[in-house]
Amino acid sequence: xxxxxxxxxxxxxxxxxxxxxxxxxxxxxxxxxxxxxxxxxxxxxxxxxxxxxxxxxxxxxxxxxxxxxxxxxxxxxxxxxxxxxxxxxxxxxxxxxxxxxxxxxxxxxxxxxxxxxxxxxxxxxxxxxxxxxxxxxxxxx
Amino acid sequence: xxxxxxxxxxxxxxxxxxxxxxxxxxxxxxxxxxxxxxxxxxxxxxxxxxxxxxxxxxxxxxxxxxxxxxxxxxxxxxxxxxxxxxxxxxxxxxxxxxxxxxxxxxxxxxxxxxxxxxxxxxxxxxxxxxxxxxxxxxxxx
Numbered sequence: 597x598x599x600x601x602x603x604x605x606x607x608x609x610x611x612x613x614x615x616x617x618x619x620x621x622x623x624x625x626x627x628x629x630x631x632x633x634x635x636x637x638x639x640x641x642x643x644x645x646x647x648x649x650x651x652x653x654x655x656x657x658x659x660x661x662x663x664x665x666x667x668x669x670x671x672x673x674x675x676x677x678x679x680x681x682x683x684x685x686x687x688x689x690x691x692x693x694x695x696x697x698x699x700x701x702x703x704x705x706x707x708x709x710x711x712x713x714x715x716x717x718x719x720x721x722x723x724x725x726x727x728x729x730x731x732x733x734x735x736x737x
Numbered sequence: 738x739x740x741x742x743x744x745x746x747x748x749x750x751x752x753x754x755x756x757x758x759x760x761x762x763x764x765x766x767x768x769x770x771x772x773x774x775x776x777x778x779x780x781x782x783x784x785x786x787x788x789x790x791x792x793x794x795x796x797x798x799x800x801x802x803x804x805x806x807x808x809x810x811x812x813x814x815x816x817x818x819x820x821x822x823x824x825x826x827x828x829x830x831x832x833x834x835x836x837x838x839x840x841x842x843x844x845x846x847x848x849x850x851x852x853x854x855x856x857x858x859x860x861x862x863x864x865x866x867x868x869x870x871x872x873x874x875x876x877x878x
Contacts, residue, residue, distance in 0.1 A: 597847045597848070597849065612813070613813050614811055614813055616757060616768070616807060616809075618759050618766040618767075618768045618805075619766055620761065620766055624803050624805075624824065625759040625760055625761055625766060625803065625804055625805040625824070626759075626805060626822075627757070627759045627768065627805050627807045627822055628822075629807070629809050629811060629820045662765050662766065663766055664759075664765075664766040664767060664768050666757060666768045666770070668757075668770050670755055670770060672753070672754050672755055675846045679770045681767075681768055681769075683765065683766070705816045705867065706738045706867065707738070707870055708738065726846065726847065729848055
């Protein structure tokens with residue numbers, strides 16, 4: 597289990613299309629799988645009016661609500677891969693120009709109206725790689 | 738996006754080895770990827786003394802702390818798959834016999850001492866399947 601630095605961790609998140617947004621809803625932990633893009637160092641996701649995330653973000657006001665965003669690629673057979681957790685403020689993108697730009701960047705995977713876009717600014721970025729201990733030994737030799 | 742019933746959702750979680758535990762740490766959302774087994778309808782994971790989850794669960798006392806457990810299999814190419822979120826109380830398994838049994842059921846994926854085991858009793862179970870709209874139409878014909 598090798599820790600990742602911030603730049604490498606963000607690069608890995610940007611290399612995949614899917615992650616999970618983690619937030620608090622009615623004082624309980626909530627998680628939803630979503631697709632994302634990295635835009636200027638921030639995670640952008642799209643969501644819909646009825647989504648649990650929207651009131652959580654709306655009610656927080658500035659500077660937003662703290663959420664976690666997780667992405668991973670772990671092979672269940674080799675048990676190798678990586679996981680990254682981003683923690684930071686989430687905000688609804690309300691500027692019409694910005695919203696239009698984010699919608700163009702990111703197509704929803706589900707057949708549902710996705711009128712909202714949320715930006716998560718990475719404050720804390722942590723991650724690790726699961727490596728083969730034997731391979732590491734070989735590299736160390 | 739087709740909702741899953743509880744039995745099917747739990748069956749799918751049991752069909753994979755990896756998920757993500759979601760909890761609150763210092764009033765912030767936290768998430769960790771872990772491997773799991775389903776045992777008598779509950780999710781069992783193993784963890785270590787230094788893990789952020791342990792004080793979160795320990796400090797809650799009975800009946801435990803509420804966590805979410807998420808598992809998914811979503812193909813990034815076809816965009817088909819499923820996701821399940823289990824919400825329920827998490828408790829440390831302290832009975833020595835139970836702990837030994839859970840350790841035998843579940844081998845950790847990382848080369849680290851995993852002296853603790855946590856049981857999540859599913860209270861709320863929600864999930865969905867991402868299906869091909871054209872295939873659904875064919876089935877409806």
